[in-house]
Amino acid sequence: MDILLAAAPLVIPALGAAVYAIAGWRPATAHVATASALLSLLVAVLLAARVVADGPIAVAALLRVDAVGAFMLIVITAVAVLVAVATPAHLAAELDAGRIGTRTVTWHAVLVQAFLAAMALAVTAADLGLLWVAVEATTIITAFLVGQRRTRAAVEAAWKYVVICSAGIALALLGIVVLGHASAHSRTGAGLDWAALALAAPQLDPAVTRIAVVLLIVGFGTKAGLAPLHAWLPDAHSQAPAPVSALMSGVLLAVAFSAVLRVKVISDGALGPGFARGLLIAAAIASLLVAASLLIAQRDYKRMLAYSSIEHMGLLALGAAAGGPLATAAVLLHVLGHGLAKCVLFLGAGRLLQTTGTSRIDGVRGLAARQPVLAGAVGAGVLALLGLPPFSLFASELGIVSAGFGTGIGWAAAAALVLVVVIGAALVTHTGRMLLGAAPEGPGAAPAPLVLPRSTAAALIVGLAGCAVLGITAGPLSVLLEHAAATLGGIR
Amino acid sequence: MTVHGIEMLNIAAGALLLTAVLVLWRREITMIVRIFALQGVALAALVAVLAWDEGSAELAVVAAGLLVLRGVVLPWLLRRALTGAAPGQRESRPALNVAASLLAAAALTLLALAVSAPLVALSPAPATRAIPIAIAVVLIGFLVLVTRRHAVSQLVGFLLMDNGITAAGFLSSAGIGLLVEVGVALDLLLVVLVLQVLTGRMRETFGDTDLDELRELHD
Numbered sequence: 001m002d003i004l005l006a007a008a009p010l011v012i013p014a015l016g017a018a019v020y021a022i023a024g025w026r027p028a029t030a031h032v033a034t035a036s037a038l039l040s041l042l043v044a045v046l047l048a049a050r051v052v053a054d055g056p057i058a059v060a061a062l063l064r065v066d067a068v069g070a071f072m073l074i075v076i077t078a079v080a081v082l083v084a085v086a087t088p089a090h091l092a093a094e095l096d097a098g099r100i101g102t103r104t105v106t107w108h109a110v111l112v113q114a115f116l117a118a119m120a121l122a123v124t125a126a127d128l129g130l131l132w133v134a135v136e137a138t139t140i141i142t143a144f145l146v147g148q149r150r151t152r153a154a155v156e157a158a159w160k161y162v163v164i165c166s167a168g169i170a171l172a173l174l175g176i177v178v179l180g181h182a183s184a185h186s187r188t189g190a191g192l193d194w195a196a197l198a199l200a201a202p203q204l205d206p207a208v209t210r211i212a213v214v215l216l217i218v219g220f221g222t223k224a225g226l227a228p229l230h231a232w233l234p235d236a237h238s239q240a241p242a243p244v245s246a247l248m249s250g251v252l253l254a255v256a257f258s259a260v261l262r263v264k265v266i267s268d269g270a271l272g273p274g275f276a277r278g279l280l281i282a283a284a285i286a287s288l289l290v291a292a293s294l295l296i297a298q299r300d301y302k303r304m305l306a307y308s309s310i311e312h313m314g315l316l317a318l319g320a321a322a323g324g325p326l327a328t329a330a331v332l333l334h335v336l337g338h339g340l341a342k343c344v345l346f347l348g349a350g351r352l353l354q355t356t357g358t359s360r361i362d363g364v365r366g367l368a369a370r371q372p373v374l375a376g377a378v379g380a381g382v383l384a385l386l387g388l389p390p391f392s393l394f395a396s397e398l399g400i401v402s403a404g405f406g407t408g409i410g411w412a413a414a415a416a417l418v419l420v421v422v423i424g425a426a427l428v429t430h431t432g433r434m435l436l437g438a439a440p441e442g443p444g445a446a447p448a449p450l451v452l453p454r455s456t457a458a459a460l461i462v463g464l465a466g467c468a469v470l471g472i473t474a475g476p477l478s479v480l481l482e483h484a485a486a487t488l489g490g491i492r
Numbered sequence: 493m494t495v496h497g498i499e500m501l502n503i504a505a506g507a508l509l510l511t512a513v514l515v516l517w518r519r520e521i522t523m524i525v526r527i528f529a530l531q532g533v534a535l536a537a538l539v540a541v542l543a544w545d546e547g548s549a550e551l552a553v554v555a556a557g558l559l560v561l562r563g564v565v566l567p568w569l570l571r572r573a574l575t576g577a578a579p580g581q582r583e584s585r586p587a588l589n590v591a592a593s594l595l596a597a598a599a600l601t602l603l604a605l606a607v608s609a610p611l612v613a614l615s616p617a618p619a620t621r622a623i624p625i626a627i628a629v630v631l632i633g634f635l636v637l638v639t640r641r642h643a644v645s646q647l648v649g650f651l652l653m654d655n656g657i658t659a660a661g662f663l664s665s666a667g668i669g670l671l672v673e674v675g676v677a678l679d680l681l682l683v684v685l686v687l688q689v690l691t692g693r694m695r696e697t698f699g700d701t702d703l704d705e706l707r708e709l710h711d
Binding site for chain 2: 062127129130132133136137139140143144147150151152153155156157158159160162163166167170173174177178180181182184185191192205207208210211234235238239294297298303
């Protein structure tokens with residue numbers, strides 16, 4: 001029973017992919033993705049309950065669902081539900097506009113399901129090697145989704161995405177090989193099973209482990225969009241179709257970041273907390289600097305959202321650097337809050353692009369007057385990203401920064417705070433210009449009808465409401481967060 | 493390990509490094525693909541020597557698999573990515589000239605020796621002593637990846653990195669497990685297929701596979 005439950009997050013989207021591959025995308029199958037996502041969310045919640053009650057569930061030395069894995073599954077499936085609800089309207093509008101054909105739509109549906117399965121594998125893999133295979137698989141699967149529109153910009157983005165991410169993640173593979181070398185000579189029989197490695201960490205050769213940790217953090221950090229290897233992210237996230245951008249920005253980055261968190265547990269055990277902390281602080285400050293400097297004069301709203309993702313990954317890295325149960329719980333809560341808010345914003349941006357025909361910030365004026373629901377959702381989403389209450393990002397950012405001040409990296413937390421304020425000001429200015437002001441007049445101003453599809457509106461509002469409720473109370477999730485923080489603290 | 497075994501291992505590892513340097517040196521894309529195929533053979537030979545030394549049938553199968561994948565299938569895919577392009581394509585504007593890239597290769601090899609010293613120190617076996625060479629191949633591959641401006645030679649740079657990592661995996665005592673090994677090989681094959689398709693689309697939309705044409709997206 002447990003084994004079935006643990007394998008279900010992989011099997012359900014795989015079946016979904018098979019359904020789309022056989023039956024194709026049509027009105028009758030349009031909501032298979034929604035059913036698959038809802039069922040997966042249910043399974044993730046059941047798994048979380050089991051894990052909190054009885055500890056990790058292992059399947060044949062390949063999969064292990066622990067509290068971190070269960071939490072990440074909840075994040076993935078929750079965002080997947082929102083995306084699945086909004087996707088049919090998005091694809092229908094693209095089809096009507098003749099930007100894509102029915103074949104492409106079917107491919108889209110198949111690949112998104114496969115993408116979800118690969119991410120579920122990445123967060124439940126027991127072995128670092130299998131984790132690597134799953135993360136690389138996400139790159140391969142999403143490459144065609146990024147390049148879906150086949151324009152010059154889309155092909156360029158897909159090429160950069162695959163080359164930079166594959167090269168970065170190749171460094172992680174080298175890190176895994178080096179760590180395997182250290183593990184084999186520790187005579188603990190840990191192999192590459194990361195839970196066993198975390199236990200055996202004190203016996204690992206420190207000099208070799210140091211090389212491995214640098215490679216692993218840089219490698220998985222590339223895929224998580226951390227500077228300095230972040231160059232692919234704004235291109236890929238701005239060129240991918242909106243539902244895919246929502247998944248990539250909302251969950252894929254966090255899935256890669258959870259691999260960094262796993263590596264940190266091993267590093268802390270073998271080398272003490274200082275080593276990974278130094279690397280993560282450097283990545284955090286560099287990411288925040290990149291985001292701040294490129295957001296100030298940003299002209300494209302999808303790229304603006306992409307740089308904001310780099311900012312939030314930087315904040316996660318800062319929280320991970322601080323370490324400790326409170327900071328780790330805040331980091332995980334931030335993952336969920338950012339996932340929901342960024343998903344809402346990318347879905348909104350996709351609708352905006354369809355209705356205005358431009359992704360330039362100065363091409364959109366007076367949105368509040370013309371599309372009030374969409375404008376409200378985008379405005380509220382940006383406020384959530386800024387970390388304003390009642391949204392959960394307020395609590396988690398506060399937790400991350402105060403943990404930074406509490407653990408002797410106050411200078412980094414202070415620098416991060418300044419950069420976050422600069423970024424916030426830039427986001428508010430750009431969004432304000434899009435939402436307020438008079439609507440543009442004349443022909444070509446409204447190439448599509450301005451009624452927000454009901455399903456899209458539902459996804460946007462539910463996502464924002466979820467983010468706000470989490471900010472008021474994490475409810476039963478707080479127990480799961482405690483367990484996950486303990487796992488990542490090397491306690492459980 | 494026998495004296496002969498060590499000699500064979502060193503020859504195979506030397507061939508690995510030599511082919512990496514040759515890729516850096518040559519400019520004709522078809523020649524680069526040919527050299528890459530040779531490196532695949534050298535890698536398979538290296539694993540075959542290890543298999544023979546340990547008397548391991550599993551490793552022998554892996555060596556055969558490597559020979560097919562990296563010596564035949566991947567070079568074939570690269571050649572297919574080249575069809576449709578003008579014959580005798582060369583790197584038009586590499587970011588580094590020949591002399592500078594060869595100097596960089598020497599520097600990277602020294603860096604690899606320095607960086608992998610702890611790995612060798614952990615278990616000074618003949619196979620482990622060759623790890624610095626594998627790391628040097630990874631670094632040279634990275635150099636090719638960042639300095640070349642043609643889609644196919646960039647792809648070869650990525651594959652050199654991967655050959656280096658695979659070699660390091662087999663030379664270090666542990667390896668990464670057969671299942672993961674197969675997963676890695678499959679991922680690699682798919683990456684090359686994806687990039688091959690993208691090369692085709694690039695030619696469709698840009699009319700060329702010169703990556704200097706890629707400048708739609710910037711801030």
